[in-house]
Amino acid sequence: MKVAVIGTGFVGVVSAAVYASFGHQVIGLDIDENKITLLKKGQVPFYEPGLQELLLQQQQAGQLNFTTSYEEAIKEAEVIIIAVGTPSAADETADLRYIFASARSLAPHLMENAIVVIKSTVPPGTLEKTSDIIREITQTKFYGASLPEFLREGSAVYDTLNPDRLVIGANEDYVFEQLEKLHEKLQVPVVRCKVASAQMAKYTANSYLATRITFINEIANLCEKNGADINEVIEAIGYDKRIGQHYWYPGLGYGGSCFPKDVKELAAYSRSVGEDGNLLNKINEINKDRIFRLLNNFAREVGGFENKTIALLGLSFKPNTDDMREAPSTKIIPFLSNHGAQVKSYDPMAKYFNNPQDHHEQVSSIEEACREADIIMTVVEWPEITGFDFSKVKNEKKQFFIDARNQFSAELVKKWGYQYLGIGKR
Ligand SMILES: NC(=O)c1ccc[n+]([C@@H]2O[C@H](COP(=O)([O-])OP(=O)(O)OC[C@H]3O[C@@H](n4cnc5c(N)ncnc54)[C@H](O)[C@@H]3O)[C@@H](O)[C@H]2O)c1
Incomplete structure (x- = not known):
């Protein structure tokens, strides 16, 4: 499958490298040019056991690329995974501005029937708001889903390759099927919810x-x-x-x-x-x-x-x-x-x-x-x-x-x- 991962922070880089290792064609996108410059050279900007090796391996195999261009990342993506940060705001609610900004940036480039998946940790209601933002910008038909991430830093590569479960939140069978297909290499219980x-x-x-x-x-x-x-x-x-x-x-x-x-x-x-x-x-x-x-x-x-x-x-x-x-x-x-x-x-x-x-x-x-x-x-x-x-x-x-x-x-x-x-x- 063709996959775009938006936000190449901790979760984004690990996910991009692991999805590439499943045989998908993956492109990681970030607005931080320094990060993308490093990643393009095969360098992980933080320490996580096993990640550097996996990243290089997938880049050399041609399965994994990085960009700062939304057009390049989104135009052919069947699955778009949003993994940007959701820090706490001053009132301690989740600050969703990066999620909404990524929605505004990806919307003009969406392919028909693409699935926009929020992997970042967000409160209920966020997918609906994100979808509304996209619909204000484009008439293109798309689907939405939630795919929360449970990895632990320090063993993130292992956890992503051996998760305890896969949790998929969606409204349509098509979306459940596509996201299960994305993870078909994993032998793992799936919670459809x-x-x-x-x-x-x-x-x-x-x-x-x-x-x-x-x-x-x-x-x-x-x-x-x-x-x-x-x-x-x-x-x-x-x-x-x-x-x-x-x-x-x-x-x-x-x-x-x-x-x-x-x-x-x-x-x-x-x-x-x-x-x-x-x-x-x-x-x-x-x-x-x-x-x-x-x-x-x-x-x-x-x-x-x-x-x-x-x-x-x-x-x-x-x-x-x-x-x-x-x-x-x-x-x-x-x-x-x-x-x-x-x-x-x-x-x-x-x-x-x-x-x-x-x-x-x-x-x-x-x-x-x-x-x-x-x-x-x-x-x-x-x-x-x-x-x-x-x-x-x-x-x-x-x-x-x-x-x-x-x-x-x-x-x-x-x-x-x-x-x-x-x-x-x-
Ligand atoms: N770190 C973890 O162990 C972990 C585990 C599970 C879930 N999560 C959740 O995953 C999400 C990401 O966490 P993280 O630790 O990877 O964050 P991070 O801060 O390491 O990375 C976020 C990345 O998003 C990029 N970004 C911000 N706005 C963007 C935009 N508009 N377009 C493209 N890129 C943009 C930033 O430049 C940054 O590189 C958070 O919601 C977090 O709660 C994190």
């Missing part, structure tokens, strides 16, 4: 996972008051098949490009439809305060951050990505700087851009970050960090080791010579 259900499914999945993280953080707070150990509690509850051992991450709260945005947007959507007391509003508030609550607790335990040198290990919002969107480090570094600390950070991939008030230097190894440290704070579970032998960098000072993702054994850290501080255990 209403457009609004598909859009709600995406927000629901992310909001549920974010709620799970918030829930276990709330329990961790209680464990800190009474001497229980959150890891033991998780093990104990996890044997209940209704609950499970997986996906419990007591820590600094959820971050990244999706969870904070999607929870905020669903909370804002709930307010817009008169459901002001919706749980998601509370989850959003608790998560916003989470890091500061923890940092204040840690400050008390280490005797304040003033004049302390702190090794901050891990800058990205999670391992295997260089994505810094809503990464904990973007809140921790300014906080520590404001409280008089000097921060030395290390990350295998991500780059932190200093604010003028930051007392922070990014260095190129764990050893260098830890050399003068009074406190080591592990923030992201990159294997290079969780597998590191910190006895090699123990200095002569009394040092604290803050295990902000509960990745280390307290006994081992104490054996290395540090005072251990974790989450949900004292």
